[in-house]
Amino acid sequence: MNKKIDELNAKKNKLALGGGESAIEKQKSIGKLTARERIDAILDENSFDECDMFVHHNVHDFGMEKKELPCDGVIVGTGTINGKAICIYAQDFTVQGGSLGLMHARKITKVMDYSLKMRIPCIGINDSGGARIQEGVDALAGYGEIFYRNTLASGVVPQISVILGPCAGGAVYSPALTDFVFVVENTSKMFITGPNVIETVLGEKISQEELGGAKVHAEITGNAHFYAKNEKECFQQIQKLLSFLPANNNEQPQPVTPQLPKETFNIENIIPNDPKQPYDVKEIIKAIADDSDFLEVQALFAPNIVIGFGRIEGKTVGFVANQPLYLAGVLDCDSADKAARFIRFCDSFNIPIITLEDMPGYLPGIDQEHAGVIRHGAKMLYAYSEATVPKITVILRKAYGGGYIAMNSKHLGADFVFSWPSAEIAVMGPEGAANIIFKSDISNSENPTETRIEKVKEYTDKFANPYVAASKGYIDDIIEPKETRKKLAHALLISQSKEEQHPKKKHGLPPF
Amino acid sequence: MEKSNQIELLLESGRYNTYSTNKFKNRCSYKKRNENEVVSEIPGTIIQIFVNEGEELLKGTPLLILEAMKMENIIRMPHDGKIKRITVEKGQKIGKHTVLMLLE
Structure with missing residues (x-):
């Protein structure tokens, strides 16, 4: 028996080395951790339980029959994060560039199936050169089987993708189907067609970083949700995110000990008196949330809307807030798209949504209209109404x-709508409205400029306040800023066992 | 916050002091299409030209073949008219939105 055990251990030790020492050295020389180090760094200490270590590819062409690919280039298994169960896989770039073949994919789909069956979150670490060309259509089959499971698991268990190397071609679509994509500066690269193809076909030169680096996806495309300077920071972000989430759609997020917001955030003094002046709405979120702790999602993309997780009285909530600091807090294609997806995530995983509103309208522009601001804007109406x-x-x-x-708004099914006394709720801004309503008064006046100012003031006094909307019951209460947290906590308590049934259907048709 | 990103944004409801984003700064302005320009929609190589300057042609007449993405695309007359000038030649590699011919 001892001899057999020694043999087993020798085999396991050899497999654990992946592509071997020189390949590991190469991986480290560019600032990357190995697949196993990454798993160990994300999970609780010694909690990783590996499976399918002995899986071997089944290819007999192009000399592959002689090739040993330890673990077939991907480490898969289960473990815990803060004591909570998790499924995880990490592609091993040291083994044939982390290329994906059929057995490699089957290892991934095995843990994805665990994740769905056991109703626990799944984390995928991507670091792969792409399809293993020698495997032909089998590699494509592998990708397809992963995408299918991503889709089935969507809205059932949280799915997280971590891009810690190249992720190109078909490989990008698994992350795109998951809920949160994490990228790391200088390490992550995602694109459908890489710089080489673009140069050959189009004659345009661009670096990997400029085409699909971490910053591009965090800021321009919106494909990434979290951006980190290094792998360590990225893993902390993952652990923090998971602390806000339930394990699946039948559970509530685990509550923590309630804490008051930090006193440095004085909610009374954040908003300037002049409605045309900006301020940082994140300060208001921090003045409301437990311990002023706010985990922002997609911080760099469409910053004119802020989304993310916090807690009130120890329970997870999702915040959606217009951000006057950027583009005056307008709604546009990107901000509507960003908010809509977040709202649907919260709705899927039983996370109440708190909306903080300060928005001057939609962004005017030919580019916006042609980019489909109607279609994108509608996603938000859909997401809120459906939640x-x-x-x-x-x-x-x-x-x-x-x-x-x-x-x-109340009209889209909001349970509670509160308003600060500073609110201006109107069909349009006072200037635009006065120009239309009092058009003839203004044009017939001997002093049109003065009349316009007069009429704008008249409209502002009469309509640019929360009292008209409150008189119709569209707003439940007008409150002082300092009452906000208490009001929200009470509303959350009241709606704890909320039950709302919408018409049964196979699925709706959101405008995407 | 960078001072250089500070802008005054004009909306229907008024002017607002706020900050810009890189994506907003780099947005493309709309250009109206000139009907008398035949323009490439995709980069590629001109592998054949069927017509000559000065010819009067009907809408739909093949003008040239643009090979792109391993496909031979036939570019046709967008409307009835006369070829004023041909601005590319056989074998030339061209980019996206290159003017191929001027019509009148």
């Missing part, structure tokens, strides 16, 4: 026109 988790809105300042409706 059945507790939905609470606080109108901070401007709520004009279509934006008033879109930002979780």
Whole structure:
């Protein structure tokens, strides 16, 4: 028996070395950890339980029959993060460039099946040169089987993708189907067609970093949700994110000990009196959230809307807030798309949504109209209307026109809508409205400029406030800023056992 | 916050002091299409030209073949008209949005 055990250990030790020492050295020389180191760094200490270590590819062409590919280039298994069960896989770039063949994919789909069956989150670490060309259509089959499971698991268990190397061609679509994509500066590269193809076909030169580096996906494309300077920071972000989430769609996020917001955030003094001046809405979120702790999602992409997780009285909530600091907090294609997906995530995983509204309207522009701001904007209406988790809105300042409706108004099914006394709820901004309503008064006046100013003031006094909307019951209460947290906590308590049924259907048709 | 990104944004509801984003700064402005320009929609190589300057042609007449993405694309007259000038030659590699011919 001892001899057999020694033999087993020798085999395992050899497989654990992956592509061998020189390949590992190469991986490290460019600042990357190995697949096993990554798994160990994300999971609780010694919690990783590996499976399918002995899986071997089944290819007999192009000399592959002589090739040993340890673990077939991917490490898979289960473990815990903060004591909570998790499925995980990590592609091993030291083994044939982490290339994906059929057995490599089957190892991944095995843990994905565990994740779905056991109803626990799945983390995928991508570091692969792409399809293993020698395997032909089998490699494509492998990708397809992964995408299929990503889709089935969507909205059932949280799915996380971590891009820690190249992720090109078909490989990018698994991350794109998952809920959160993490990227690391200088390490992550994602694209459908790489710089070489673009240069050959189009004659355009571009570096990998400029085409599909971490910053590009975090800031321009919106494909990435979290951006980190290094792998260590990235792993901390993953652990933090998971602390806010339930293991699956039938569970509630685990509550923690409630904490008051930090006193440095004084909610009374954040908003400037002049409605045309900007401020940072994240300060308001921090003045409301437990311990002023806010985990922002997609911080760099479409910063004119802020989304992310926090807690109130120890329970996870999702914040959606217009950000006047950027582009005056307008809604546009990107911000609507960003918010809509986040709202649907929260709704899928039983996370109440708190909307903080201060938006001056939609971004005007030919580029916006032609980019489909109608279609993208509609995603937000759809997401809010469809969501059945507790939905609470606080109108901070401007709520004009279509934006008033879109930002979780009572009319889209909000459970509670509160407003600060600084709110201006109107069909459009006072200047635009006065120009239309009092058009003839202004043009017939002997002093049109003065009349316009007069009429704008008249409109502002009469309509640019929360009282008209409150008189119709569209707003439940007008509150002082300092009451906000208490009001929200109470609303959340009241809606704890909320049940709302929408018509049964196979699935709806959101405008995507 | 970078001062250089500070902007005054004009919306329907008024002017706002705010900050710009890189994506907003780099957005493309809309250009109206000139109907008398035949323009490439895809980069590629001109492998054949069927017509000559000065010819009067009907809408739909093949003008040239642009090989792109391993496909031979026939570019045709967008409307009835006369070829004023041909701005490319056989064998030439061209980029996207290159003017191929001027019509009148």
